[in-house]
Amino acid sequence: MFDRGILLQVLWTSIAAASFQVLLTIAFALVLKVTKIWNFAQPALMGVAFYTLFVAVNWVGAPIPAAILIAFLVTAAFGFAIERFAFQTLRERGSESITFFIFTLIFAQLVIYVLTLAFTTEPVFLFANMMSPTTLVGGVVVSAWDVSSIIVAVVLTLALLVFLRYTRLGQYMIAVADNADLAEAYGISKRQSYAAAMVIAALFITAAMYLFGSKLAVFPELTLHMMIFAVVATILGGIDRIFPAALAAVGISLLQQLSVLVIDSRWQPLIVFSVLFVAIIFFPRGIRLPARRVVGDGRTGVGTAEAT
Amino acid sequence: MEFLGSMLIQIGIFTILATSFNLIIGYGGLMSIAHPIFFALGAYGSALATLTTGVPVPIGIMLGAGLATLASVAISLPSLRVSGDYLVIASVGFQLGVLQIIKNSEWTGGPGGLSNIPPLIDTTGPAAIWSYVAIVALAAIATILAVRRLVGGDLGRAITAMRDDEEAFSALGHDAMRLKILLFAFGSGLAGLAGGLYGHYFLFVTPEQFEVLYSAAMLTMVVVGGIRTVWGPALGAVLLQLLPSAINFLKLPSSVTGPLQGIIFTTLVLVFMFARPQGLLGRAPGAQVVAEEDDPLEVRVK
Numbered sequence: 001m002f003d004r005g006i007l008l009q010v011l012w013t014s015i016a017a018a019s020f021q022v023l024l025t026i027a028f029a030l031v032l033k034v035t036k037i038w039n040f041a042q043p044a045l046m047g048v049a050f051y052t053l054f055v056a057v058n059w060v061g062a063p064i065p066a067a068i069l070i071a072f073l074v075t076a077a078f079g080f081a082i083e084r085f086a087f088q089t090l091r092e093r094g095s096e097s098i099t100f101f102i103f104t105l106i107f108a109q110l111v112i113y114v115l116t117l118a119f120t121t122e123p124v125f126l127f128a129n130m131m132s133p134t135t136l137v138g139g140v141v142v143s144a145w146d147v148s149s150i151i152v153a154v155v156l157t158l159a160l161l162v163f164l165r166y167t168r169l170g171q172y173m174i175a176v177a178d179n180a181d182l183a184e185a186y187g188i189s190k191r192q193s194y195a196a197a198m199v200i201a202a203l204f205i206t207a208a209m210y211l212f213g214s215k216l217a218v219f220p221e222l223t224l225h226m227m228i229f230a231v232v233a234t235i236l237g238g239i240d241r242i243f244p245a246a247l248a249a250v251g252i253s254l255l256q257q258l259s260v261l262v263i264d265s266r267w268q269p270l271i272v273f274s275v276l277f278v279a280i281i282f283f284p285r286g287i288r289l290p291a292r293r294v295v296g297d298g299r300t301g302v303g304t305a306e307a308t
Numbered sequence: 309m310e311f312l313g314s315m316l317i318q319i320g321i322f323t324i325l326a327t328s329f330n331l332i333i334g335y336g337g338l339m340s341i342a343h344p345i346f347f348a349l350g351a352y353g354s355a356l357a358t359l360t361t362g363v364p365v366p367i368g369i370m371l372g373a374g375l376a377t378l379a380s381v382a383i384s385l386p387s388l389r390v391s392g393d394y395l396v397i398a399s400v401g402f403q404l405g406v407l408q409i410i411k412n413s414e415w416t417g418g419p420g421g422l423s424n425i426p427p428l429i430d431t432t433g434p435a436a437i438w439s440y441v442a443i444v445a446l447a448a449i450a451t452i453l454a455v456r457r458l459v460g461g462d463l464g465r466a467i468t469a470m471r472d473d474e475e476a477f478s479a480l481g482h483d484a485m486r487l488k489i490l491l492f493a494f495g496s497g498l499a500g501l502a503g504g505l506y507g508h509y510f511l512f513v514t515p516e517q518f519e520v521l522y523s524a525a526m527l528t529m530v531v532v533g534g535i536r537t538v539w540g541p542a543l544g545a546v547l548l549q550l551l552p553s554a555i556n557f558l559k560l561p562s563s564v565t566g567p568l569q570g571i572i573f574t575t576l577v578l579v580f581m582f583a584r585p586q587g588l589l590g591r592a593p594g595a596q597v598v599a600e601e602d603d604p605l606e607v608r609v610k
Contacts, residue, residue, distance in 0.1 A: 038393060038396070038397075040400075089582065096337065097339070097393070098333065098337055098339050099581070099585075101339045101396055102333075102527060102531065102577070102581065103578070103581060105341060105523070105524075105527070106524060106527060106574050106577045106578060106581075107574075107578065109523075109524040109570065109574050110524075110570075110571060110574035110575060110578065112570075113567045113568075113570035113571045113574060114567070114571060116566075116567040116570075117564065117567035117568065117571065120563060121563075221519075221520075224520060225404060228400060228401060228404060231397055231400070231401075232401070235394075235397065266412045267408075267412065269404075269408050270405055270408055270409070272401075273401045273402070273404060273405030273408070274405075276397070276398070276401040276405075277383075277386070277398065277401065280386050280387050280394055280397070280398055281386040
């Protein structure tokens with residue numbers, strides 16, 4: 001029905017386009033896993049990261065690595081401040097989840113309004129020249145942006161996996177995510193883990209917004225729409241499961257890109273919303289593979305291999 | 309005089325919106341930001357019904373409210389089946405998805421919206437405006453009284469119990485999900501009613517009037533006025549209509565006025581959340597918390 005070349009091209013483009021979505025999903029899923037907060041303030045961090053990059057590159061004329069570092073520091077400071085001054089205060093008060101919800105949402109909206117006032121609603125690109133060198137590989141057009149995006153996403157994802165599994169702080173974060181009070185009883189600082197989750201999320205968000213902004217235009221309110229993708233992927237991956245959420249992000253991106261072959265592109269954003277409702281109705285706990293039976297001495301029952 | 313009338317109509321409409329939102333988010337403890345889209349469904353549903361089928365405007369408004377009610381059940385039923393957290397996610401997705409449909413469909417007028425909507429009162433001049441003020445005021449007062457009655461009686465006690473401890477509530481044999489869906493549907497239907505009244509007064513609707521950022525204004529009315537208070541959202545609606553009008557007198561460019569209003573709304577919410585979480589009309593922390601038989605919800609302030 002469709003030309004093989006076109007299908008391969010769409011497939012490649014989908015995987016490349018999924019790179020920044022994977023990073024944003026991991027940021028969202030990590031904060032949810034460790035802090036148990038649906039961080040709807042993530043669009044605020046996304047906006048801060050992108051516009052700091054924009055100012056650093058276009059107004060200050062900073063070199064790209066310096067701009068990325070500055071953007072990360074500013075975004076991390078924002079994330080840390082949200083955790084330290086808002087989430088912690090609300091936790092200490094014993095606030096209900098609805099209070100966290102209102103705070104995160106309103107804070108995101110406040111930052112979007114501030115960015116709109118400062119930068120208007122006009123979409124802006126990070127760089128004056130958005131063209132990326134391309135090469136033809138087996139009939140598929142591969143751009144330098146595609147390759148670098150995929151590499152960044154893969155490297156950061158693997159680095160997080162290693163960090164969570166093999167570093168002390170990473171293991172503390174997992175312990176806090178599993179049972180914060182018990183972890184604290186063993187001398188692990190909940191606050192440190194919560195703050196670390198926000199700072200790591202800021203790193204992923206900065207990388208994602210750099211990749212996105214170096215290919216597509218951004219306007220303040222767009223960040224709110226972009227977050228939905230991360231939320232859907234987090235649900236599909238199974239809440240509390242960071243890396244399956246990242247895989248779900250790739251899957252949704254594939255679905256979204258492939259949909260252009262059958263439906264009008266103006267309806268493409270609806271794919272995410274449709275997946276959201278399908279996920280809520282049919283996979284509310286995420287798509288999970290059947291649990292693996294643990295082969296052992298017979299005393300153990302059924303185990304799962306999920307580490308994070 | 310027309311300006312004053314218009315402002316009173318907007319205050320009335322926003323009182324209905326804020327009061328119904330307070331019912332959902334405050335009394336019900338249901339996390340949703342989709343209220344603007346139910347407002348939109350009421351406005352668009354009523355406008356399309358009257359424009360395309362020629363039904364009388366009051367019937368159109370009822371149809372719009374019915375559409376909002378049906379849509380609210382459609383999103384709350386699957387999401388609440390899982391957990392309350394999913395309602396907010398479904399509401400965000402629903403809000404953005406429906407706006408996408410409205411913006412891209414020809415039958416909704418696309419980004420330009422619908423115009424030439426038939427008016428509820430088919431005359432012009434001050435008498436028509438003041439008649440509309442009276443209708444909207446009646447609807448707003450009826451909404452407040454309905455919510456007061458709803459949260460003040462046995463059902464109100466059930467709502468409080470469900471919100472405070474759903475497991476215990478369910479263990480006593482009550483159907484928490486059914487109650488949540490009923491609350492959400494009733495509140496959303498009222499938002500649809502407000503949408504109908506809005507569309508048939510201003511006679512045009514566009515998608516940008518119902519964007520997600522609009523939810524900040526509604527949250528501001530509820531939080532500033534006093535979440536889980538009967539009259540707080542109405543006070544919030546009055547304040548939040550007067551405030552933008554004051555900003556308009558500064559004659560700033562529209563590119564500044566819009567974001568500035570948003571910044572003020574959201575900052576107010578944050579200030580109240582941390583400095584006075586009970587809002588203007590709520591009881592201060594540590595205030596009298598003895599249960600009162602006839603007004604059990606007033607004791608919820610911690």
